[in-house]
Amino acid sequence: MAGGRPRPPRGFRDFPPEVMILRKRLLSRLERVFESYGFDPLDTPAVEYWETLSGKYGEEAEARLIWRFQDPWSGRWYALRYDLTVPLARFVASNPGLQMPFKRYHIGKVWRHEEPQKGRYREFVQCDADIVGSPHPEADAEVVSLVVDSMEALGFNGFRVRVNDRRLLAGIFEEELSLENPLPIYRAIDKLDKIGEEGVRRELEKLGLAGSTVARIMEIISWRGRPGEVLESAGRVYGSNRRVREALDHLEEMLSLARDSRVELDLSLVRGLDYYTGPILEVVLDEPRIGSVAGGGRYDGLIGMFAGRDIPATGVSIGIERIIDAGLELGVYSLDVKTVAQVAVVVLDRSYYSYAWEAARLLRKGGFNVRIDLSRASGQVQRRKASRLGIPVVAFVGGKEAEGGFLTLYSAATGERVMVPLIEAAKAVERLLPR
Amino acid sequence: MAGGRPRPPRGFRDFPPEVMILRKRLLSRLERVFESYGFDPLDTPAVEYWETLSGKYGEEAEARLIWRFQDPWSGRWYALRYDLTVPLARFVASNPGLQMPFKRYHIGKVWRHEEPQKGRYREFVQCDADIVGSPHPEADAEVVSLVVDSMEALGFNGFRVRVNDRRLLAGIFEEELSLENPLPIYRAIDKLDKIGEEGVRRELEKLGLAGSTVARIMEIISWRGRPGEVLESAGRVYGSNRRVREALDHLEEMLSLARDSRVELDLSLVRGLDYYTGPILEVVLDEPRIGSVAGGGRYDGLIGMFAGRDIPATGVSIGIERIIDAGLELGVYSLDVKTVAQVAVVVLDRSYYSYAWEAARLLRKGGFNVRIDLSRASGQVQRRKASRLGIPVVAFVGGKEAEGGFLTLYSAATGERVMVPLIEAAKAVERLLPR
Incomplete structure (x- = not known):
């Protein structure tokens, strides 16, 4: 152990006691909210077989970000869990006796093989709540209400819950605009927060799309704001499309229950994970502008990849580390409490x-x-x-x-x-x- | 995903919701006790560099039980943490600004590469409380009090806290009996609960020890019971030995503070880990006979292996899974609560x-x-x-x-x-x- 002070592995962090005390206090508040909706605590193994995680998250995760490793004794490939959702899907499939809807929350670590120099971390805590077994908008509405209550319990007021539905863009892009492979378009749209409208337009043009199509896409992703108005606009133009209609009806019912002035519909919301199939959501703070602090959505196909039959599910994941960073920056939190001792x-x-x-x-x-x-x-x-x-x-x-x-x-x-x-x-x- | 129901990896377990609800309730009680002594919450990365864990736990762990793995991208060797103590030692060395004594508790998972068929698990939760920076008996006494309060908070009454001191046996074996390598003897003694007195005697004889020495060892390890009486016996026979005297004084001061009828001195207590240097303890239940449910001790040399200078430390680790198994068997716990919903x-x-x-x-x-x-x-x-x-x-x-x-x-x-x-x-x- 020569050569200076020992360190946690690169890409990992030690938190000082005052941050841990704050984190624990905030996690207790989240647990309180989750339990108020009748979500029960769950944990799953941190380690899964590689093939359990493989093929669920998309190319980048598959190639680089899922931290897989070979057991040096048996040669078997394992992986540290990449999120809490795929392990939940595996859990549900492994335990067929669960009563549906199965509602669980899970606060636990996940690991991603990020390049340490990017200021990203290889280990962080996710706080997830999911509802398994209900295909109905009221389940998605509960997730939205839960996330609004969670943000308030964490001390935030200036935030927005951005909502979209995977079927909306898919219906419009594939069926109305006849775009055969919309994935590169999604990826361009996903950069909106970072590169702005002009940037997205240029990316779309680079894909070789016709000028009128680019203009159309730019119009569609500009539809955001009050749910009623956005639903109306989208319905007027694309309401006869079956997938669009399905999404609009689902969103309308969902948002009539989960009413909150901070919930908005935003057709530019894409989200990166492959497994979403319906409504998707993310929470962004008004200040500081640090990307989303929570995200989720409906994934009706994922559990079926394990269970052999489709089981609908929807949920949300809250990132406590980003919340803490933001709360400290905003002065919502302080690190004054250095011990629990009184x-x-x-x-x-x-x-x-x-x-x-x-x-x-x-x-x-x-x-x-x-x-x-x-x-x-x-x-x-x-x-x-x-x-x-x-x-x-x-x-x-x-x-x-x-x-x-x-x-x-x-x-x-x-x-x-x-x-x-x-x-x-x-x-x-x-x-x-x-x- | 063909071939039947998906499973957690071999050696890992899914817990049903009712077990998780019970576990969470029990962990809250433990946290409550830990905080009542002014221990602050801490967490450290689950992943450490292999060399951080290597050389700390003994042969078996080193060769087989520490779950090490090679990063497939960088070729670097990592390991999943094997306990929470060595990561704490690394943490203290990495963060020299901590105020001493540093008291932290840590409830977290550890991993051991057990052979799954033995009914042992590769992932389990440890609940640790440690005091870093005090060499004094009052720190060890606090650990004993803490573990007694913890067991009571967990609902147990029929238990014993067995206490010994590494310096006692070392002083007697090395200096009085001139046994050059007492490790095989410790290993034989460690089997007492499993193979009984006759078994230990045979093991000692197999080591080629003289009959009189075997008799002496058997007598020494029969000294157990009320601290006052055992201290008296050991002091009378070996009290002039410097190491023995040191241990006896330390134990006497420690046990005069941590008075409880369930605390007993037991010279047959050895414990497996290499890093202990002073008082050691373990908690056993009267029923069921399932081995220890908690264990700990003083490890004054471990942090120094990272920090370059010795920093004394003492602590205890409680195994919640065994506690739950025992509590269910005894009827102290039930699995009646299947949801937190009211x-x-x-x-x-x-x-x-x-x-x-x-x-x-x-x-x-x-x-x-x-x-x-x-x-x-x-x-x-x-x-x-x-x-x-x-x-x-x-x-x-x-x-x-x-x-x-x-x-x-x-x-x-x-x-x-x-x-x-x-x-x-x-x-x-x-x-x-x-x-």
Whole structure:
């Protein structure tokens, strides 16, 4: 281990305790929202057979991003899970006794073999909620409501939920514009946020499309805004197309339930994954402009690839790391809380250590998070450490306290100092803790 | 995907939702205990460089159990983390700004390349709490107290915390009995639970030890029970040995703080990992006899292997899967709770779906976990599904309810049925939910 400080592998990160405390608090809020809709917790193995993940995500993932590896003993190919959706599909197929609709949430790590230098990470946490077994718009509506509630619970107000339907563009492009392979067009449209309208137009022209077709595509992807208006425009022009009609009806029913001023229909929304078959959605923040912080949609064919029969499903995935980055930038979050400890027991005289120990136990039984000196440091050093960690209440134990059965409590916020009998200490701490 | 139902990889498991719900509830209780001692949440990457894990755990892990793999693109060797302790040591060394003592808990997956046919699993969850930076017995005492509180919080009463100290056996074996390589002896002793005293004696004889030495070892490892008595016996015979004296003093101070009738000193406790240097502990249940459910100890040299200077540390790891298996076997836990949902909204007439939707929203805002029909099933089927999931309250929406602004609530436990105005529904649900 020579050669300087050891590091996590390239492309991986260590998070400092204050980020982990924030993350845990936010994940608890998400769990609370997920459970309020009756989603149950689930986890699946982090490792799957390579062939379970293969052929589900598209070319780039297949060739480069799914982190596959060969078991050095058996020679078998495995892969670290790339998202939580394909493992869910495999899980549903493996467990045919599940009652439908099956609603689960899953907060877990996924791995992608990104090039580290791009500032992308090889390991991150996804927070997914999915509904398996319902083909109906109310299931998609529940996903939209869930994501709106989630964003609010995470402390955000300035966001939009962009919604589209894979069948809309497919119906228009394939059947109305007779475009045989719309995939390169999707890819061009997908860059809209990055390269702007002019950029997309140039990309489309480079594909050799007729000027009138390019103009048509540019018009279609400009349809975005209030669901009612966009549905109306699309219906007026392409409503006789079967796939378009199906999508419009589905979206209308879905958005009549999931009403929120921040939900908008956006025909330029494409999303990268191969497996979507119906409504798709993503959440973007008004500020900062960092791409989507959540995304999802309906994937009615994916489970069938494992189960042998189609089982409809829809869901959403929230990216907690991006949310944290954005929330910190916006000042919605802070990293002020550096420990969960609420009380630091400072031992002024080591001969009374066991009294201090019992006092700490008592406060823990009272429901508080309590640290006690473990370093045999001076009282001054102990105080300084408590202060650096931002622990709100300090409990002093010296001879006076130990011999009389007292505890001296100090509030870091107000400077108040009070000596109370040990049996009243919990009540006093409660009062001294900031609301 | 031909050839029958898809499976998780061999050696991996899918857990059904009811097990996940139980697991999550138990992990919350553990987090609560960990935080009550002021341990802060942490996570580290699941993937480390192979050389980070190599040389830390002992021969078997090194040769076979650490799941290493070669990145197919770069050729670099990585490994899935084998426990949470070595990654913690790497983390501490990588982040020299941490304030000491650094107390963190970490609930996360670890991977071991077990042979699947042995009924062992390749992925499981460890729940660790560690104190970094204190060499003192009070840190070890905190770990013992923490593990006792944890076991109680998990619902167990019939357990023992077996404690020993690596320096005790080392001092006695190496210095008093002049045994040059005590490792094979440790390995024999480690089998005591499996093969019994006679078995250990035979193993020791096979090592070619003199009869008197074997008798001596058998006597030493029979010293177990109340800490005071065992300390006394060991001190009387070997107390003049420096290492033994150090261990005895440390244990005495540690166990005078962490007093509990279930803590016992046991000189036959060895534990498998290479990195322990001082007190070691494990938790065994009285019933069922399934080996240890938690284990830990002091590892003052491990962080130094990364940091270049010794940093003392001590901690414990609790195995939640074994705890769950044992708790289910003992009847301490049940798998009766099949969903977190508390209310099932049953839609008797689809024309009132949006009323039912709003009722569900209202109950969610009231703090309840609410499912609503997403399958367009008949009222009867919806009820049957709610009942199979054991959802305690059913809320019916038909014409009568929707037109009058009511909700009919039904308690599965008592059979009580009541129609209430929507604005009073939350209060009524509260009353109908089982305590």
